[in-house]
Amino acid sequence: MNIAVIGTGLIGGSVGMALRGKKISGRKIRIVGVGRSPERLNLALRLGAIDEWTLDIKAGAAGADAVLVCLPVDMIAPTVIRILPHLKPGAVITDVGSVKKNIVEQIEKLSGNLGKRPGGGACYVGSHPIAGAEKTSVRHARGDLFRGAVVVVTPDGSSDDEAVKLVKKIWKTTGARVFEMSAAEHDAKLAATSHLPHAIAYALVNSVGARDFRFAGSGFKDTTRIASSNPAMWAEIILANKKEILKSAAAFSREISKIMRAKTTKALARILSSAKKKRAALGRSSP
Amino acid sequence: MNIAVIGTGLIGGSVGMALRGKKISGRKIRIVGVGRSPERLNLALRLGAIDEWTLDIKAGAAGADAVLVCLPVDMIAPTVIRILPHLKPGAVITDVGSVKKNIVEQIEKLSGNLGKRPGGGACYVGSHPIAGAEKTSVRHARGDLFRGAVVVVTPDGSSDDEAVKLVKKIWKTTGARVFEMSAAEHDAKLAATSHLPHAIAYALVNSVGARDFRFAGSGFKDTTRIASSNPAMWAEIILANKKEILKSAAAFSREISKIMRAKTTKALARILSSAKKKRAALGRSSP
Numbered sequence: 001m002n003i004a005v006i007g008t009g010l011i012g013g014s015v016g017m018a019l020r021g022k023k024i025s026g027r028k029i030r031i032v033g034v035g036r037s038p039e040r041l042n043l044a045l046r047l048g049a050i051d052e053w054t055l056d057i058k059a060g061a062a063g064a065d066a067v068l069v070c071l072p073v074d075m076i077a078p079t080v081i082r083i084l085p086h087l088k089p090g091a092v093i094t095d096v097g098s099v100k101k102n103i104v105e106q107i108e109k110l111s112g113n114l115g116k117r118p119g120g121g122a123c124y125v126g127s128h129p130i131a132g133a134e135k136t137s138v139r140h141a142r143g144d145l146f147r148g149a150v151v152v153v154t155p156d157g158s159s160d161d162e163a164v165k166l167v168k169k170i171w172k173t174t175g176a177r178v179f180e181m182s183a184a185e186h187d188a189k190l191a192a193t194s195h196l197p198h199a200i201a202y203a204l205v206n207s208v209g210a211r212d213f214r215f216a217g218s219g220f221k222d223t224t225r226i227a228s229s230n231p232a233m234w235a236e237i238i239l240a241n242k243k244e245i246l247k248s249a250a251a252f253s254r255e256i257s258k259i260m261r262a263k264t265t266k267a268l269a270r271i272l273s274s275a276k277k278k279r280a281a282l283g284r285s286s287p
Numbered sequence: 288m289n290i291a292v293i294g295t296g297l298i299g300g301s302v303g304m305a306l307r308g309k310k311i312s313g314r315k316i317r318i319v320g321v322g323r324s325p326e327r328l329n330l331a332l333r334l335g336a337i338d339e340w341t342l343d344i345k346a347g348a349a350g351a352d353a354v355l356v357c358l359p360v361d362m363i364a365p366t367v368i369r370i371l372p373h374l375k376p377g378a379v380i381t382d383v384g385s386v387k388k389n390i391v392e393q394i395e396k397l398s399g400n401l402g403k404r405p406g407g408g409a410c411y412v413g414s415h416p417i418a419g420a421e422k423t424s425v426r427h428a429r430g431d432l433f434r435g436a437v438v439v440v441t442p443d444g445s446s447d448d449e450a451v452k453l454v455k456k457i458w459k460t461t462g463a464r465v466f467e468m469s470a471a472e473h474d475a476k477l478a479a480t481s482h483l484p485h486a487i488a489y490a491l492v493n494s495v496g497a498r499d500f501r502f503a504g505s506g507f508k509d510t511t512r513i514a515s516s517n518p519a520m521w522a523e524i525i526l527a528n529k530k531e532i533l534k535s536a537a538a539f540s541r542e543i544s545k546i547m548r549a550k551t552t553k554a555l556a557r558i559l560s561s562a563k564k565k566r567a568a569l570g571r572s573s574p
Contacts, residue, residue, distance in 0.1 A: 179502075
């Protein structure tokens with residue numbers, strides 16, 4: 001089972017470490033790293049993230065049973081389209097992008113419906129592992145990054161069953177809990193749980209004068225930690241899922257208004273209390 | 288130097304631990320805990336937060352050179368007004384409330400201008416140590432809670448110089464960095480750096496369906512951590528500083544709009560990048 005990992009950063013490197021040497025359907029996994037920098041690929045090799053590497057994306061893809069595109073959101077669709085013609089029949093491509101609808105639409109527009117395998121060709125099925133951090137380098141990659149983490153797989157109605165099964169098996173092999181839903185549903189959920197919170201963290205930092213940071217305690221620090229995330233990457237994500245983020249922002253805005261309009265301590269404490277209770281459940285249900 | 292600590296929870300207990308046995312102007316500090324529960328006061332005694340305790344608030348205050356009111360925001364002004372007549376001439380009262388203007392106004396309204404010492408009486412000077420956590424019990428108190436932390440002291444134009452000096456000395460003795468500003472200025476700054484972030488955290492949790500928490504990563508968790516804070520306490524703070532919080536909310540809303548209106552990756556990345564840079568400074572400047 002040859003798996004090509006295109007892009008061996010934090011996520012690609014961690015996928016490689018999690019899968020290397022394991023088996024899927026009795027076949028031992030071998031990881032081929034694909035990238036542009038021999039230095040970075042050698043580092044990934046030394047750190048145990050890959051078994052071998054190539055700078056030739058077409059050759060790397062041609063030999064693979066599965067391809068994982070671990071690149072920034074805006075590079076996923078172009079890369080999938082570029083390598084599709086070179087994949088062997090029955091091979092599957094997936095990705096790790098934090099938005100899905102936009103990527104699926106770009107791929108469909110440029111190369112027809114990829115959920116099917118026309119003439120036994122390769123097919124694309126979207127994935128999004130909800131794991132990672134502000135760090136981006138393979139230096140921070142960890143084989144247990146996905147253990148217990150949630151991975152969303154987003155087939156559409158016409159997706160090939162075998163391809164979806166293989167993608168799910170790959171993620172389960174990393175130790176992740178796999179959920180299946182449509183790309184649109186994924187984007188709506190992630191707008192609320194990830195994309196809007198990032199926009200809020202960035203906006204909150206920008207709304208406070210730098211000189212007043214001395215009056216910020218640990219609460220402000222936690223609330224804005226993700227404003228240290230990669231700006232280019234998050235600019236892409238926010239633009240790609242703008243419509244759903246605006247819907248989540250409207251829901252958030254209604255909740256802020258409820259807090260601001262509460263007239264008595266009792267009424268306001270009730271609103272805050274319901275949040276505290278919900279938040280406690282989060283502590284238990286998410287790793 | 289007798290210091291009475293009214294309310295020996297996380298903050299009162301930590302102040303006691305930080306001050307006990309130290310000296311101010313050559314006089315050794317002795318901490319008298321004042322509370323309503325013998326069990327809690329005995330616990331504070333065992334944990335080394337106080338030297339002795341009393342349930343009699345008037346007796347505790349009467350023997351003190353300085354009184355620290357470490358109670359929830361809504362109980363501070365009534366307590367200050369209650370004990371003022373019992374304090375000895377030249378004694379000072381301060382507090383640890385997260386809002387200041389509202390407290391000062393209540394005290395002034397009910398007992399005249401307390402910044403002065405009419406006839407050599409006692410006087411009130413507001414304080415706010417920016418430290419603490421969601422925890423509230425003396426069990427979590429630590430003698431180093433204020434080391435390097437910022438404490439804002441809020442005299443007004445008519446405050447007695449000696450009283451302000453003593454309050455600042457007390458906080459410096461805990462290891463804190465002391466800043467002086469008006470109550471109004473304090474409330475405007477804290478609305479932005481603490482009160483609005485709390486409202487945001489609570490609102491963000493309430494805007495997401497509990498079932499979707501499984502799709503929340505570490506970013507959502509950090510951004511909403513302070514939604515685990517005490518609801519009754521934060522209801523009081525938000526109501527007491529509503530006007531300034533609404534101003535901060537408007538500034539925040541403008542920054543969210545800038546992010547949502549940005550049309551290109553480059554323009555949006557520039558906005559997010561400026562937040563990331565500002566946020567990095569916070570990591571260095573705040574303990």
